[in-house]
Amino acid sequence: MEKNTSLEKLRRIDRECCLLARSASLLHWDLETYLPAQGVEERSEQLALLESLCHERFTSTETGRLLDELGSSADNPRGDEKLPDLERDFLRRTRMDYDRKKKLPLDFVAAAAKAEGLSQAAWVEAKTNNNFAAFLPHLETMIDFARRQSLYWGFEGRVYDGLLDIYEPNMGVSEIASVFTPLRERLSALLKKIASKPEPDFSFLNSGFDAQTQAKFNLELMKYLEFNTQRGRLDVSAHPFTTTLGSNDVRITTRYLPDNFLSSIFSTIHECGHAFYELDIPEELHVTCLADGASMGVHESQSRLWENVIGRSLPFWEGLFPVLKKCVPDRFDSVKAEDLYRAVNLAKPSLIRVEADEVSYSLHIILRFELEQGLFSGAIKASDLPSLWRTKMKEYLGIVPETDTQGVLQDVHWSHGSFGYFPSYALGNLYGLQFFRKLKEDIPDFDNILLKGKFSPIHEWLRDNIHKWGRRLSPGELLKKVTGEELSVDPFLKYIEEKYTAIYRI
Ligand code: ZN
16 A cells, blocks of 8 residues: 555656656747747747756655655666566666656756757757857857766766767667677678669659648658558658657658758658657556657667668559659659669768668768767867868768768757767667568568558557557667567668669679
């Protein structure tokens, strides 16, 4: 009885914190979609207030006392073994979050939240005007907050490990470098072979698609993928993203570039992959700290599985082509599904990460990983980033951006202070292919499903094997449960090498 009361009290605190966090997410979503430019200053203050309220509520001595009463400690985070498994998983997460958050002083949390809003707005302007110098002071502030956060958590001497751990628990610099090294070697070798082959013609895709036409098709595409539009919506932002505002309200965004129709299409598919994960969280986990993905890498495995393994396959385009032709009449009369398939799989070094092909994509990530490592070891100054960016682009991809807008300013992450996030994308590719191998074993008529555009067996498999766990398992535990394996680069590299060897007839 006593235990139940403690559990109920702890669950109430958790619920309140979730509700506060999602209210803040709504303000963030608005900041990145519709907020008028002059509303930024006050919005940053609103966000800082919500963040502080949430922090104060969660890190109160009451939370610590309740965790203790339920037998949860640093050594035994799952607490009392007589409790049901779900409750013990809840205790483990809460204990880990609590031990971490209580190390951050309240004024630090509020100041970081306020700086983040201003920094993000400054980044949008700096990117629009190709003005890195205007963003630099904000970037330096965000680097400083990130460094201090990692130090509060006790990562002296290995600050970047502390930041990586936020997004991918237990994956530090050396673990990540050990998978990135073979990735870099084999993907660079494959890119070189592809460069010697003739480039497919994709001119039918890169001009004259106005925002209205693209918006119409992207909305159809979202429904085609079986996104329930009663439980979410699609909007436009500078950088596509997904955010969960409620258990039945998951927002995604895309962007419409007049000379690049594929950019909006693949952003929409990618963000749908994230949204499916969030929307599949079972009711028993709703509005709790367990209502999230296992890690950012696992979240990215879902978005990149939909975007690439499904969205860049021939049967998928054979199924989707009639929908595209209906939305955009006359433009594709002389084009075959096979031409589209080759066009969406063009492998060629390019400047922008989110538009990179599957082969060169991970090289963009490795570049960012190395720069972040340098920033937090002290080897690199923020002011050196534009020139180092160009040097590394030349080295890894053989091309150099002419502007910072197309270089160091292209991604939103650093403006948010999200250092250590980028490796999740490349890890997501690895998890994604490991999961996919199992999915294909269980669903042998996978290609036929894509051809027909009836995706429910895939949705069900992902829900029953991955999504239903929410944040109950660590990424390693989830991977083991689904595939029986540890993290490996092999399935991803095998998939990439086989696919592109066939497309380019190497
Ligand atoms: Zn993503």
